[in-house]
Amino acid sequence: MKKNILKAVAAALMTASLLTGCGNDNAGSEQSAQGDKVKIEYWHVNAETQGGKTVQELVDKFNAQSKDVEVVARYNPDMYKGLMQNLQAEAAAGKSPAVVQVGWAFLDYFSNNFTYSAPQKIIDKDFSDDKNFLQDNFLPNVLDLAKNSKGDQVGIPYSLSTPVLYINRDLLRQAGLDENGPKTWEELIKFSDTVKKQTGKYGFYMQEPADNWAQQALLESNGARMITDGKASFASEDGIKAYQAYADMVIKTKSALHISWDQGVQAFVNGDVAMLYTTIAQRANVQKGAKFDVAAVSSPAWEGKPKKLPAGGCFLAITAQDEKQQKAAWEFVKYLYSVESMAAWTKGTGYVPPRKDVADAENGLKSFLEENKMMKAATSQMDSVVPWASFPGDAGLQAEQLLLDTRDKILSGSISAREALTQTQEQINNLLK
Amino acid sequence: MRVMKNKKNLITQNTMIAYMLILPALLVFAIFMFYPLFYTAYLSFFDWNMIKPLKVFVGLDNYKALFSDPLMPLVIKNTVVYILILLILNCAAPYILAFILSFVVKKGRGFYKGAFFLPSVISLVVGSILYLWILNPVSGPAAVAAEFMGINIPIWSKTQGLVIVVLSIITTWKIFGYNFIVIFGGVTGVPQEIIEAAKIDNIPLYKIFFDIVLPMSSATGVYIFIMTIVQGLQYVFTPIKVVTQGGPDNASSNVIYDIYQEGFLLYHTGYASAMSIAAMVLFVILLVIEFRYVEKGIYYEN
Numbered sequence: 052m053k054k055n056i057l058k059a060v061a062a063a064l065m066t067a068s069l070l071t072g073c074g075n076d077n078a079g080s081e082q083s084a085q086g087d088k089v090k091i092e093y094w095h096v097n098a099e100t101q102g103g104k105t106v107q108e109l110v111d112k113f114n115a116q117s118k119d120v121e122v123v124a125r126y127n128p129d130m131y132k133g134l135m136q137n138l139q140a141e142a143a144a145g146k147s148p149a150v151v152q153v154g155w156a157f158l159d160y161f162s163n164n165f166t167y168s169a170p171q172k173i174i175d176k177d178f179s180d181d182k183n184f185l186q187d188n189f190l191p192n193v194l195d196l197a198k199n200s201k202g203d204q205v206g207i208p209y210s211l212s213t214p215v216l217y218i219n220r221d222l223l224r225q226a227g228l229d230e231n232g233p234k235t236w237e238e239l240i241k242f243s244d245t246v247k248k249q250t251g252k253y254g255f256y257m258q259e260p261a262d263n264w265a266q267q268a269l270l271e272s273n274g275a276r277m278i279t280d281g282k283a284s285f286a287s288e289d290g291i292k293a294y295q296a297y298a299d300m301v302i303k304t305k306s307a308l309h310i311s312w313d314q315g316v317q318a319f320v321n322g323d324v325a326m327l328y329t330t331i332a333q334r335a336n337v338q339k340g341a342k343f344d345v346a347a348v349s350s351p352a353w354e355g356k357p358k359k360l361p362a363g364g365c366f367l368a369i370t371a372q373d374e375k376q377q378k379a380a381w382e383f384v385k386y387l388y389s390v391e392s393m394a395a396w397t398k399g400t401g402y403v404p405p406r407k408d409v410a411d412a413e414n415g416l417k418s419f420l421e422e423n424k425m426m427k428a429a430t431s432q433m434d435s436v437v438p439w440a441s442f443p444g445d446a447g448l449q450a451e452q453l454l455l456d457t458r459d460k461i462l463s464g465s466i467s468a469r470e471a472l473t474q475t476q477e478q479i480n481n482l483l484k
Numbered sequence: 485m486r487v488m489k490n491k492k493n494l495i496t497q498n499t500m501i502a503y504m505l506i507l508p509a510l511l512v513f514a515i516f517m518f519y520p521l522f523y524t525a526y527l528s529f530f531d532w533n534m535i536k537p538l539k540v541f542v543g544l545d546n547y548k549a550l551f552s553d554p555l556m557p558l559v560i561k562n563t564v565v566y567i568l569i570l571l572i573l574n575c576a577a578p579y580i581l582a583f584i585l586s587f588v589v590k591k592g593r594g595f596y597k598g599a600f601f602l603p604s605v606i607s608l609v610v611g612s613i614l615y616l617w618i619l620n621p622v623s624g625p626a627a628v629a630a631e632f633m634g635i636n637i638p639i640w641s642k643t644q645g646l647v648i649v650v651l652s653i654i655t656t657w658k659i660f661g662y663n664f665i666v667i668f669g670g671v672t673g674v675p676q677e678i679i680e681a682a683k684i685d686n687i688p689l690y691k692i693f694f695d696i697v698l699p700m701s702s703a704t705g706v707y708i709f710i711m712t713i714v715q716g717l718q719y720v721f722t723p724i725k726v727v728t729q730g731g732p733d734n735a736s737s738n739v740i741y742d743i744y745q746e747g748f749l750l751y752h753t754g755y756a757s758a759m760s761i762a763a764m765v766l767f768v769i770l771l772v773i774e775f776r777y778v779e780k781g782i783y784y785e786n
Binding site: 129132136139140142253261308309310311313318321322323324448449455459460462463 | 624
C-alpha cells in the first residue's frame, strides 16, 4: 500500500514536470509559428483615464502599417511600481516583454536587476540608418534623465510630466481670493485655510498614490535633497519644515485632505476641493470631468527659493531577449517617437513631449498648445526639472515603501514630521548599507 | 491455499481500481497543494528574491526575523480584529436573520433569499471599486446623503481601526449571501413542531434561539463559523489590495496581505515563505483545538 502511494506521488511529480516542460515549449513555438509576424509585448501603466485609449490607438495604428511586427499592449495596474513587480514575476518565470515603461524612480533598480539592451546598441547593430536618431531628436539634458548612476543610457525618455496646481476658480472667487491661484507654498497655505474658513470646503489636496513624487517636489523645492551620494538625506531642516507645513494643513487647520488618490481627484472634480496638486498627466481627466471654471498653474515655489520638480513619467526600455524581438522592438519604439505619435501621446495624456520639433510642427502640437492653456503650466516649468529620486540597490522597493508608511504616519498626526523623517532616513540608510 | 491466493488477487485488483479512481484527485492535490507546500517550506530557509540565480541558505534566520519583526504584533492584532468583525457580520448576523425568516417573519422569504444572495455573484474587485466611489467621504453619494442629515463621514480609508471595519463590510457583501443560504438550510431543518410547542408555552424568542435552534443546527453553524474565518480572511485580501494596499501605515494589513506584500511586492521570498509556514501552523493548531473541544458538543442529525 505504501509503495502504491509512493508510485502515485512519483507519477504526479513526473506529470508535473511534464506539464511545466510543455508550458515552456508552447511559449517558444508561439513565436516561431507566427513566422512572418513577430509578436512582441509592450507593457504600460496607462489606465483608461490616463491615456490607456491612446496606447491602444497607437498600437493599432502601428500594427496596421507594420508588415512584420505585431504588438500586444498590456496594462499594469498600480503604476510604475506595479509594472516593476510584474516584470520581476515575469523574469522569475524566465520570460520577458519586449518594450516596457520604466518609471524614473526605478531607473537604477531596473538597470541593476534586469537585462535590457541599450537603444544605441540595437541601432548600431541592425539599423545604421538611425545612427543619429537619438542625438538629432532629443535635447542632451532630457536624454540624461534616462542615464543610470553609472552613466549608461538605459532607455529613451518617453512620458515627461511635472506636478502642477489645478485650481477651482469659482471656489477661489467665492472665498475672496485671487482667481489666478497662489505663486508660493506660503501663499497656498493661506489660500487653503481661507477657502476652508469661507466656504467650508477643502482647500487643498496633494496626490497620494503609491509613490512620493509630489512630496519630493515639496521637499526639494525648499532646499532638501532626497538622496545625497547614495544615502537618504531628506530629513534635513528644510525637508522637515516643508513636510510639517503640509502636515499642519491636514492636521491643524484641517483645510487639506488626506485621502487616497482616486478619491482626492474625484473630490476636486466634483467641486469639493479648491486646489489639487497632481501630475499634468491628469489634465485630460480633470478637464473633462470638471463642471466649473478650472485652470492649471505652475507648481508653487517656496519664497525666495528655486523650484525643483521631479520629472515624472517614464522612459522606454527594450527588454526583448533575442535578436528578432529586439529588432521588432526598435521598429515599434521608433514609431512611438515619430512626431505624429508623440503629438497623439501628448493629446491623450497631457505628458510633455520629450523630443524636439513636436511642439511647433503643424502635424505636431502647434494648434493644440494654442488651444490648451492648461499645458502651459507644465511646459513653462521644464527648466526646473530634476531627476526623480531613486534609491539605489536591491532595497529600493522597500525604501520607497517605508517612505509611503511615513507619509501616512505624518499626515495622521500620530508623530511629528521631524521624528518620522529622521527615523525613516535612518532606517533606509541601514537598508542601503 | 488456492482460495487464499484468489482472494488476495481480488483484493489487489480492487485496491488497484480504487487507487486509479483517486489518482486524478491525488494528482491535482500533488501539483497544486503538496508540491507548493513543500517548496514553500524549502524556500523559507533561503534568502532569495525570485530572480537571482543563487539562493543563499540562511537556516532559521527568516523565522528568527519573523519573531523580531516590529510589524508582526500589529498585523496579528489586525487579523484578530478582522476575524471578530467578520464573525459578527457573516456568522452571527446571518444566523439571526435565518432564524427570523424561518420562524418569525415568514412572508416574502423567497424574495429575501434571492436579494441577500445576489451580491455574492459580483466580483469582489468590482465591488471594492464600487464602494470606493460610493463611500468617498468627501463627494460620494453616501457623503452627499450624510451631509443632508448633517453628518460628516470620516475619511475611513486613512483612519486606523475604521478602515478595517469598512473593508470587512465590503467583504461581507460577497460572503454574507452564501453563508445566509447555508445557515437558512440548517435552521429550517429544525422541526417546526418543537418551535410551535415552545411558542405555546410562551418561551421568549431569544430562548428559543439559544436553547433550541442553535444547538439543533450546530453542525451547519460550525461549518459556517470555520469558513467565515478561513475564507473571510482570504476574501478580505481583495479590498485591501484594491482600496488601501495595507495602508495607512499598515493599519489595514492582515497576515495574508502581509505575506503577499513581503513575497510579491518587496520580493523577500524566503521571509514570506517563513511567514506562510508560520501562519499555516497557527491555523492547524486552531483547527485541532476546534476538533477537540467544539466538535464534541455538536449535534448531527444522522
